[in-house]
Amino acid sequence: MPMTLLNHVGVTVPDIDAAFAWYRDVLGLYPHRPPEEVVDDGSHFGDLVTDLFGPRLHGMRIAHLTAADGLGVELFEFTDPATEAADETFAYWRTGIFHFCLTVEDVTATAAAIAAAGGKQLSGVWRLFQNKDYEVVYTQDPWGTVIELCNRPYTAVWANHEPPTNA
Template sequence: MLLNHVGVTVTEIDKAIKWYGEVLGFELLMGPLEIDVDNPTIGEICSDIFGENWQSMRQAHMSMSNGIGLEIFEFVEPKAERRENNFEYWKNGFFHICVTNPDVKSLANKIAETGGKQRSKVWTVFPGCDVVYCEDPFGNIVEIYSRSYEQFYANRADT
């Protein structure tokens, strides 16, 4: 089994497509699409997934060079809203995505310079393994590792 994609909700999909492309290197595959409850098939599928309050959205599909996808949603009705507290890490559910970049500090700076923010210091967890928490311009949490997940954790003693 492989991880296929991550879905994220934003308030401005056009800006998100540009930001995720220019800052994190995602490539746009399709969209943004306009989808509503009256669309044949996809409207019915979305109504089944999102429930009876869902009416319309915009959606785009992006991918990284390793084939992992990013599915971006801008809900139109009901309207997408930015969470006031976007870092409720203690609550159940996914709370961040993580990208790999050998120059963690430079990418964190780029995120901050392009409307996002750096949430934590850059930490060296193991020799050569740096990590930092950031936030995209839409309030979604983005973690950066300097190495792949396997390189970070494989063959490590408990810390």
């Protein structure tokens, strides 16, 4: 089987217009398609999303942005049934995706910008390894999605590094 590329992540938000602007302006993602309505109307795309999400879905809005490396970020606002906030936004102990990570030049400045724009900084800025300047921080968008920030690409950090020790 050929190597698989990570194509995109999907993020559910309660206000897609605000989230689209926030991800564009605060995180610097490139806007490809602004928010648009999709309804269960018998059209090809309407049938497609009904098949993906099930017969309970009758309406939603979707928008598309990308990171500099081409990773897509799809934003979803479900309108029928309406989007509901999660009971616990940082439920890392539950199965499934609990965060996604963006590579940024300045972890500290980006975390501060997220907090200043209505998000949160969830952790301190940490060096992954004491002898390397690989920095990480956990943040959260204003709607509860956890976004890790790292100042190096994933492969630069993990491809040739010894496993961390607890000593």
